[in-house]
Amino acid sequence: MRIDEIIDFLEGLGGVLVLRPTAGDGSPEISWGDAFVYYAPDGVVPSVQPFATIVTKDYPDDTTSRLDRSGAFRLNIAAGSSEFRRWTGRGPRDPETEQVDRAEPDVLFAHPVYGELGWLAVVEPGPRTDAAVRELLRAAHALARGRHERRAATD
Numbered sequence: 593m594r595i596d597e598i599i600d601f602l603e604g605l606g607g608v609l610v611l612r613p614t615a616g617d618g619s620p621e622i623s624w625g626d627a628f629v630y631y632a633p634d635g636v637v638p639s640v641q642p643f644a645t646i647v648t649k650d651y652p653d654d655t656t657s658r659l660d661r662s663g664a665f666r667l668n669i670a671a672g673s674s675e676f677r678r679w680t681g682r683g684p685r686d687p688e689t690e691q692v693d694r695a696e697p698d699v700l701f702a703h704p705v706y707g708e709l710g711w712l713a714v715v716e717p718g719p720r721t722d723a724a725v726r727e728l729l730r731a732a733h734a735l736a737r738g739r740h741e742r743r744a745a746t747d
Contacts, residue, residue, distance in 0.1 A: 593717040593725065595646055595665055599627060601726065602644065605733045607633035607740075611642075622651065631736035643670045643736035644729060656704045657715050658695040668703055668713045669728045672735050676702070676710045679724065684710045700724055 602608050609632035613619030629644040630637060645668045650659045657666050676684045679700055685708050692701045698718035703711035717725045 593667075593722060595627065595648075598646060598667060598717070598725075598729075599629075602629050602729060602733070605730065607631050607737060608733070609635055609637065611637065622649075625649065631733060631740050633740070638740070640736075640739070641670065643732040644668060654705050656694040657713070659715075664716060666713050666715045667717055667725065668706070668711055669725070670706075670710065670732045670735065671712045671728050672710045672731065675728060675731050676707075676712060679712060679728070684708050 599610055603610065609630045611619075611628040611630070613623040613626065613628075615621070615624055625648045627646040628642040629646075630640070630642050632638050646665055647654075647659060647668065648665045650657070658664065659666060671679070673684055680702055682689065684702070688702065692699070694701055694704050694713070695715060697716035698714065698720045700712055700714050700721050703709075703713040712728060714721050714725060
């Protein structure tokens with residue numbers, strides 16, 4: 593999967609707002625080239641975390657995926673506890689029982705920084721993870737939509 597394919601899939605879920613920071617738009621330079629995906633049917637950036645991100649470089653506290661390689665990127669998905677457990681066999685806060693190479697392409701793993709919050713990640717998703725990625729993105733979208741609807745009901 594290429595970045596644009598992932599974004600096209602996400603936009604097809606409905607109510608999705610994708611931010612792609614670039615030079616000159618006021619965003620921090622470190623975010624340029626990345627993508628932040630929100631459930632925002634009104635097109636207004638919500639004051640919540642995105643439900644998916646695509647990062648194209650290492651961040652200071654997050655270098656284990658070695659995204660400094662040409663063309664490398666990582667898809668991060670706020671899967672939630674249930675999906676996290678389903679795909680990893682453990683709870684988000686449970687200790688990892690096996691070592692995972694977080695730089696290996698097309699392998700689903702607990703996010704190196706936000707795994708404890710139920711986030712999963714894949715470096716350069718491909719044929720092995722395509723179906724799982726699509727399923728997880730649908731689930732993350734549904735969770736984000738549900739949170740949005742609950743907030744809207746209390747406003």
